[in-house]
Amino acid sequence: MEHQANNQPVPLIPFRVSVARAETLSPHFKRIVFQGPDLKIFADAGYDERIKILLPLPDGSVPPPSFFEATPEDPLAWYQQWKTMPAGSRNPLRTYTVRKVRPESEQIDVDFVIHDHAGPAGAFAEAARPGDQAIIIGPNAQAGGPVAGMDFHPGQSRHLLLVGDETAVPAIGAIMDSLIRDHWQGEGVALIEVPTEEDRLPLPEHEGIRIIWTTCDESGHGHALTEAMRNLLDDLPIHPPTAATAESSKEFTEVDIDKELLWETADAAQADASIYADDLYAWIAGEAATVRELRRMLVRDQGMDRRSVSFMGYWRQGRSEMS
Numbered sequence: 501m502e503h504q505a506n507n508q509p510v511p512l513i514p515f516r517v518s519v520a521r522a523e524t525l526s527p528h529f530k531r532i533v534f535q536g537p538d539l540k541i542f543a544d545a546g547y548d549e550r551i552k553i554l555l556p557l558p559d560g561s562v563p564p565p566s567f568f569e570a571t572p573e574d575p576l577a578w579y580q581q582w583k584t585m586p587a588g589s590r591n592p593l594r595t596y597t598v599r600k601v602r603p604e605s606e607q608i609d610v611d612f613v614i615h616d617h618a619g620p621a622g623a624f625a626e627a628a629r630p631g632d633q634a635i636i637i638g639p640n641a642q643a644g645g646p647v648a649g650m651d652f653h654p655g656q657s658r659h660l661l662l663v664g665d666e667t668a669v670p671a672i673g674a675i676m677d678s679l680i681r682d683h684w685q686g687e688g689v690a691l692i693e694v695p696t697e698e699d700r701l702p703l704p705e706h707e708g709i710r711i712i713w714t715t716c717d718e719s720g721h722g723h724a725l726t727e728a729m730r731n732l733l734d735d736l737p738i739h740p741p742t743a744a745t746a747e748s749s750k751e752f753t754e755v756d757i758d759k760e761l762l763w764e765t766a767d768a769a770q771a772d773a774s775i776y777a778d779d780l781y782a783w784i785a786g787e788a789a790t791v792r793e794l795r796r797m798l799v800r801d802q803g804m805d806r807r808s809v810s811f812m813g814y815w816r817q818g819r820s821e822m823s
């Protein structure tokens with residue numbers, strides 16, 4: 501087990517896994533069940549816990565354990581090395597959500613969107629066979645302390661708005677599971693766009709949360725979601741702008757999604773201190789241009805307090821994750 505300079509176990513570690521099963525869930529979703537003995541110590545934080553997956557090279561190989569040796573100063577030294585390797589010879593790295601963890605059976609489920617112009621991750625999922633190798637970079641249960649990689653931080657809020665496209669369906673499913681597990685009391689709406697009606701996956705049902713599905717229309721990805729959001733605005737418990745939120749919406753700045761990642765989230769401590777029971781908390785993830793439009797709508801036009809929203813560009817149309 502890797503340790504940091506202070507002799508504490510490393511919080512994020514590589515889990516050597518192989519595909520146990522590949523299940524077609526719908527025309528655009530495939531569930532890959534990964535297994536490996538290391539997964540016994542995968543920290544199950546629930547909610548929108550993200551992982552990185554190092555995918556096999558075309559010959560099926562993944563880096564050997566020696567590649568991940570931590571230095572006392574830098575437990576993620578391998579990542580610095582990975583970044584300097586030529587794109588063709590290093591294993592592709594992509595970000596996904598943990599849909600379910602079963603440490604007792606040493607398995608985790610990851611739901612992959614099967615999309616057009618597939619990059620290495622989409623292609624891996626589409627072709628996955630039992631025994632295929634991968635490395636998951638995820639949280640170490642032996643490290644203790646808060647688990648890194650979660651952005652769902654509703655503070656004290658009892659009013660939720662979850663919005664996402666198909667890439668956010670696994671996270672919304674895991675958030676719903678976690679809210680049910682944690683006996684969360686409150687109400688809310690989950691607004692989701694998927695490519696086709698058959699992609700409306702069965703999601704866990706929380707009695708306070710209404711799920712609204714939309715289907716991608718001929719105007720393009722994200723259009724139906726944005727329109728559904730516009731229609732919902734009047735029903736949302738957004739507080740009228742106060743002097744402070746009006747000031748922050750005046751200071752609204754655009755994010756150039758072709759130059760930077762659209763990622764605006766608060767940490768748990770900030771959320772606990774600033775989001776109260778009556779406040780609406782919004783969690784929004786998906787294609788960056790759509791998330792940008794939803795951000796304009798909620799923050800610039802409705803004056804919603806930015807501290808009560810997590811905006812996450814999960815992918816960018818026309819761009820590979822690592823470009």
Ligand SMILES: Cc1cc2nc3c(=O)[nH]c(=O)nc-3n(C[C@H](O)[C@H](O)[C@H](O)COP(=O)(O)OP(=O)(O)OC[C@H]3O[C@@H](n4cnc5c(N)ncnc54)[C@H](O)[C@@H]3O)c2cc1C
Nearest residue numbers: 596597612613615619620621622670816817818819820821
């Ligand atoms: C925190 C986080 C959690 C995520 N969780 C999930 C998850 O659980 N399941 C999931 O499927 N995705 C998830 N994503 C999105 C996923 O990382 C991207 O879709 C990723 O780009 C897919 O990699 P790829 O190798 O298939 O394509 P890339 O090599 O990254 O891109 C190749 C091409 O495909 C396009 N493309 C990428 N994704 C899509 C898409 N979904 N639909 C249409 N075109 C696309 C790109 O614009 C590009 O033109 C998550 C992203 C983040 C940041």
